Amino acid sequence: MAPHKAPDSSRRSDRSRRAIYDAALALVGESGYRRTTIEGIAARAGVGKQTIYRWWPSKAAVLMEAFLDLAARAAEEAASQTGGTGGQAGGTDPQAGAAEYGIPDTGDLAADLKLVLRATVDELNDPLMEAPTRALTAEGIVDAKLGAEFVEKLLDPQLALYVTRLRAAQEAGQLRSDADPRIALELLIAPLTHRWLLRTLPLTHAYADTIVDYALGGLAPRS
Template sequence: MATKTPAEAPASKAAPDAKRRSERSRRAIYEAALALVTEVGYGKVTIEGIAARAGVGKQTIYRWWSSKAEVLLEAFIDLGEQAAEAAGGGEAFASLPDTGDVAADLKGVLRATVDELLDRKYDAPYRALAAEGVVNRELSEKFVQQLLEPGLKLYVARIEAAQAAGQIREDLDPRIAMEFFVSPLAQRWLQGTGPLTHEYTDKIVDYALHGLAPR
């Protein structure tokens, strides 16, 4: 049984000592990265720029991250945690609301999502990460795992609850059902194939639940 102790790691070039890490620098880097992405656009963000803005040596960035995409990913995750902590006391979005009415619940969540996607503070970095992920498998995995998946799981759970309540057919794969609510929104946001409005997401929910074909 080749179980490894967690304290191992042969690493290619000696891992830095996380205990000595400067919290102050980390925060400054996050802030600089987020600010720059919104100000100049992801393509024009440079490691050098982040370092300068954060008042930090370049090496301090290279020591802890391996690309600007990774910096931004962590910065954005941190931004989410900050927001969550500020908003709710504990786990902010542990689950989607469940009033017993799936349609209403989903409409509410999607409206909130639209608002968030249109918020300058989130749009630029989130979009940058999505773009990078499209073309960079490694980042994509982290992006999906750490940012997307937690949100998607909430939908899946809510749909399962609806199935139990008889509001959604039991024979459907909730993982796929969930995409009817999320993907149209995602595509409009990412590719700009149409406007993001509350009316739009309301319709999405209605169409999806009742189907396109006449009854």
């Protein structure tokens, strides 16, 4: 393998890094991922191309970091506004973003899930987030390495919140005790993702509600 002598990150220019994040997100939003080029990002950020190639292996990696940074900043901002500790998740990890404040636990599982899934629907339908999220997801589907990073850094932290909430529901007797929360959560999340990614049918609050109802109640007739 290429040793490639890693650059000295202590001397890295923060100014350039942030400018690159901004430029990358802006360009992807404006022109789409395909038409966004590294040269374009560099030009827009007022940065030499080499500064990008020095710190990132690919355009996708730049976008990924920019995206993570965006989420982190959003979370920080949210934290400073609400004054802090949301739910059960420890507040120090900036990665998980807005979702880190956990899924509420009012005692009514169905209601709590609908609340969260409706929020997810809104987020997915947000035109600002759409372009970069789609780009990143699509890239991850084709590039296994990037996909793994995407899952690890963005998806898994969010899914963990569901696991937590579902376990609590199990203890409260609102979820079958023999159900695997990790799989149960997929029954809830996957249909939304499916519609969003493949654009088969519109993704609405009503749909989210229906999914919760079907998943909890089951498709088979209750005897």
